[in-house]
Amino acid sequence: MRESTDIATIEAMRAFNRFYTDRIGILDRAYLKADYTLAEARIVYEIGTRGEVLAVELVRDLRLDPAYLSRILKKFRERGLVMVAQDPADGRSQLLRLTDKGRTEFETLAELSRSQLRQLVAPLGEDEQAALVAAMATITRLIEPQEQALAAPILRPHRPGDLGWMIQSQTDFYVGTLGWNGSFEALVSRVATDFLERYDERRDHCWIAERAGTRVGSVIVMDGGENIAKLRMLYVDGSARGLGLGKLLVDQCVHFARNAGYRQLTLWTNDILHTARHIYIAAGFQLVAEERHTMLGPELNGQTWTLDL
Numbered sequence: 664m665r666e667s668t669d670i671a672t673i674e675a676m677r678a679f680n681r682f683y684t685d686r687i688g689i690l691d692r693a694y695l696k697a698d699y700t701l702a703e704a705r706i707v708y709e710i711g712t713r714g715e716v717l718a719v720e721l722v723r724d725l726r727l728d729p730a731y732l733s734r735i736l737k738k739f740r741e742r743g744l745v746m747v748a749q750d751p752a753d754g755r756s757q758l759l760r761l762t763d764k765g766r767t768e769f770e771t772l773a774e775l776s777r778s779q780l781r782q783l784v785a786p787l788g789e790d791e792q793a794a795l796v797a798a799m800a801t802i803t804r805l806i807e808p809q810e811q812a813l814a815a816p817i818l819r820p821h822r823p824g825d826l827g828w829m830i831q832s833q834t835d836f837y838v839g840t841l842g843w844n845g846s847f848e849a850l851v852s853r854v855a856t857d858f859l860e861r862y863d864e865r866r867d868h869c870w871i872a873e874r875a876g877t878r879v880g881s882v883i884v885m886d887g888g889e890n891i892a893k894l895r896m897l898y899v900d901g902s903a904r905g906l907g908l909g910k911l912l913v914d915q916c917v918h919f920a921r922n923a924g925y926r927q928l929t930l931w932t933n934d935i936l937h938t939a940r941h942i943y944i945a946a947g948f949q950l951v952a953e954e955r956h957t958m959l960g961p962e963l964n965g966q967t968w969t970l971d972l
């Protein structure tokens with residue numbers, strides 16, 4: 664009985680794979696009717712969502728043959744899509760980043776994919792779309808290996824609605840867990856508004872961390888004037904703590920600020936946030952000022968940290 668069940672399961676999965684790959688055109692020579700194979704489009708996506716990524720990380724995370732990735736990157740460099748530099752921490756590693764042209768292609772591919780899926784689900788009602796999303800989440804949960812479920816989440820740039828989530832999630836945590844008052848929500852709301860109103864992609868960036876499509880972390884780098892960048896709103900959800908996500912987000916901020924030409928990266932925190940402070944210290948930040956305050960309700964010790972770039 665078990666053998667026949669296994670065969671039925673496998674054949675049902677094979678049939679679904681054929682159905683879905685046909686519907687989204689994975690076997691087409693030009694994926695999404697663009698001048699990319701599926702593998703090439705995925706690599707553009709990964710570099711674009713992470714901001715900067717090591718080639719060895721793409722090999723590991725996408726299970727790619729290194730020589731195959733090297734050929735794709737050579738093609739991307741010839742087309743002016745990707746910048747390749749040595750990793751400051753390890754000269755043997757290649758650090759990848761999209762050029763302005765590459766960023767345009769990244770956005771174009773993303774919109775082509777969204778348009779394709781909009782057409783696919785357009786005939787479905789709201790309840791049917793919700794059932795579809797729930798079914799996909801179930802498939803992911805049942806099949807995803809445990810070690811993959813514990814891997815570091817994927818980072819991507821912010822999209823409409825993300826800053827609202829950042830305000831809500833951080834307010835829920837700091838007010839609900841640490842007993843801070845409504846002034847905290849006002850503070851992060853002002854930071855988010857300032858970021859959105861003054862946003863310049865050359866000088867500002869927001870990273871959203873996702874795992875299985877769920878937002879689990881965030882951080883902002885924004886122009887603080889006088890060629891100084893500010894690190895703001897670092898947050899890691901409880902479901903993703905212990906995975907090294909906080910360090911990953913801070914490292915992204917340091918890389919971005921350095922490449923953007925800032926002379927210094929600065930941040931303000933409170934000394935009771937021990938985990939965050941350890942991350943800042945490990946990244947090379949120096950404590951330059953402290954002050955007692957009650958602006959968030961309880962008496963706290965605020966701290967200013969800086970990193971010379």
